[in-house]
Amino acid sequence: MKKNISVIEGDGVGPEVIKQTIKVLNSIAIKYGHDFHYKNILAGSKAIEKLGDPMPKETIDNCLKSDAVLFGCVGDPKYDHNPIGMRPEDGLLKLRKKMNLYCNIRPVVVFPKLNKSPIKKKLLNKVDFIIYRELTGGIYFGKKGRYKNGEEAYDYCTYSKTEIERIGEMAFKASLHRKKKVTLVDKANVLETSRLWREVIKKISLDYPDVHLDFLYVDHASMQIIMNPKKFDIILTDNMFGDILSDESSVLTSSLGLLPSASIGNCKCMFEPIHGSFPQAKGKNIANPLGCILSGSMMLEYFGMYQEKNILEKAVKNSIEKKICTPDIIDSKLSSTTEEVGDYIEKYIISQ
Ligand code: IPM
Numbered sequence: 593m594k595k596n597i598s599v600i601e602g603d604g605v606g607p608e609v610i611k612q613t614i615k616v617l618n619s620i621a622i623k624y625g626h627d628f629h630y631k632n633i634l635a636g637s638k639a640i641e642k643l644g645d646p647m648p649k650e651t652i653d654n655c656l657k658s659d660a661v662l663f664g665c666v667g668d669p670k671y672d673h674n675p676i677g678m679r680p681e682d683g684l685l686k687l688r689k690k691m692n693l694y695c696n697i698r699p700v701v702v703f704p705k706l707n708k709s710p711i712k713k714k715l716l717n718k719v720d721f722i723i724y725r726e727l728t729g730g731i732y733f734g735k736k737g738r739y740k741n742g743e744e745a746y747d748y749c750t751y752s753k754t755e756i757e758r759i760g761e762m763a764f765k766a767s768l769h770r771k772k773k774v775t776l777v778d779k780a781n782v783l784e785t786s787r788l789w790r791e792v793i794k795k796i797s798l799d800y801p802d803v804h805l806d807f808l809y810v811d812h813a814s815m816q817i818i819m820n821p822k823k824f825d826i827i828l829t830d831n832m833f834g835d836i837l838s839d840e841s842s843v844l845t846s847s848l849g850l851l852p853s854a855s856i857g858n859c860k861c862m863f864e865p866i867h868g869s870f871p872q873a874k875g876k877n878i879a880n881p882l883g884c885i886l887s888g889s890m891m892l893e894y895f896g897m898y899q900e901k902n903i904l905e906k907a908v909k910n911s912i913e914k915k916i917c918t919p920d921i922i923d924s925k926l927s928s929t930t931e932e933v934g935d936y937i938e939k940y941i942i943s944q
C-alpha cells in the first residue's frame with residue numbers, strides 16, 4: 593500500500609522520538625511491502641522562527657492532502673509570553689481545528705512488567721481503558737481575551753449538539769468491540785455545557801441498548817482513575833477534562849512517555865504522543881520514544897494494516913520485557929537510550 597505521511601517533528605524531544613518512529617515504520621514497510629512517503633513540514637517554534645507563524649498555511653495544506661499526519665510535540669518556554677495565536681501550542685490547536693480532528697483517542701494500557709508507577713501494583717493489574725477526548729471545541733476554542741486593562745480575563749466554553757453527537761457516536765461504536773461500557777465524565781452539577789453533554793449522550797445511548805452508560809463528575813472521576821482504574825472501559829469527555837485526565841491516567845502506566853493518541857475527523861487523521869516537548873531532555877537521547885512509536889501503530893490500524901500493527905505492538909512489549917527501556921520506566925543504571933530502544937524494535941520486527 594502506498595501512503596503519503598506528513599511529518600511534523602516539532603520542538604523539544606519531538607525530532608528524536610519521530611526519528612525512532614520512522615525507523616520502526618520503515619521496517620514494517622520493508623517487511624510487508626508498503627510504500628510510505630514522508631514529507632517533513634514545519635510547525636511550532638521552528639515555524640515561528642523561520643516564517644513568523646506557528647502553523648503556516650503550507651503546513652496545513654500539506655496535512656490536508658496527505659493520508660495521515662505524524663506529529664511529535666510542540667512547545668518552547670521561550671515563547672510562553674507570545675501573544676494569543678503566536679505560541680507553538682496555538683499552532684497545534686489551529687491544525688486540529690483546520691483538519692477538523694474532533695475525536696482524540698487515548699488508550700491507557702498498563703504493561704505488566706513495568707513498576708515505575710507510584711500506584712499500588714494490585715490496583716494496576718489488567719488496566720485497559722480508552723479516553724475519547726473531544727478535540728476541537730469547548731474552552732480551548734471559545735472566545736478568549738482580556739478586559740479592564742488586562743486585569744480581567746475570559747475563556748468561553750461552548751459546545752453544540754452536533755459537536756457532542758459526532759464524538760459520542762464514535763465512542764459508542766468503539767465500545768461495541770470492547771466491554772460495552774461508556775463513562776461520560778463531566779461537571780454537570782455546575783456547567784451548562786456538561787448538562788447538554790448528558791442530554792445528547794443519553795439520547796445516543798438509546799441506539800446502543802447493549803452498551804452500559806454511566807456518568808461521573810470529573811472531580812470524582814479523577815479520584816476513581818487512581819483508586820479503581822479497572823472499572824473504566826471507555827471514558828468519554830470534553831476537551832479540557834480529557835487533557836487533564838489523560839496526563840493523570842499516564843501515571844498508572846509508569847510514564848507519560850508511553851501514551852499514544854490518534855486524532856480523527858471525517859477522513860482526516862493525525863497521530864501524536866500525548867507527552868509535551870520536554871525541553872529539559874532535548875538532545876540528550878533519553879526521551880521515551882514508545883508514545884510516538886505506539887502512535888505510529890495506531891496509524892497502521894487506521895490504515896487497516898492489522899497484522900502490521902500487531903507485530904509492532906508485540907515488538908514494543910518485547911522491548912519492555914527485555915528491559916530495553918529509557919530511564920523514565922526503568923532504573924536509570926540499566927536504561928537504554930532513545931536511539932537504542934528504536935534500534936531494538938526495528939531489529940525485532942525484521943527478525944520476525
Ligand atoms: C495534549 C497537549 C496539548 C493540549 C497542548 C500542547 C496544547 O497537552 O495534546 O494533551 O492541551 O491539547
Ligand code: MN
Pocket residue numbers: 835836839866
Ligand atoms: Mn495534554
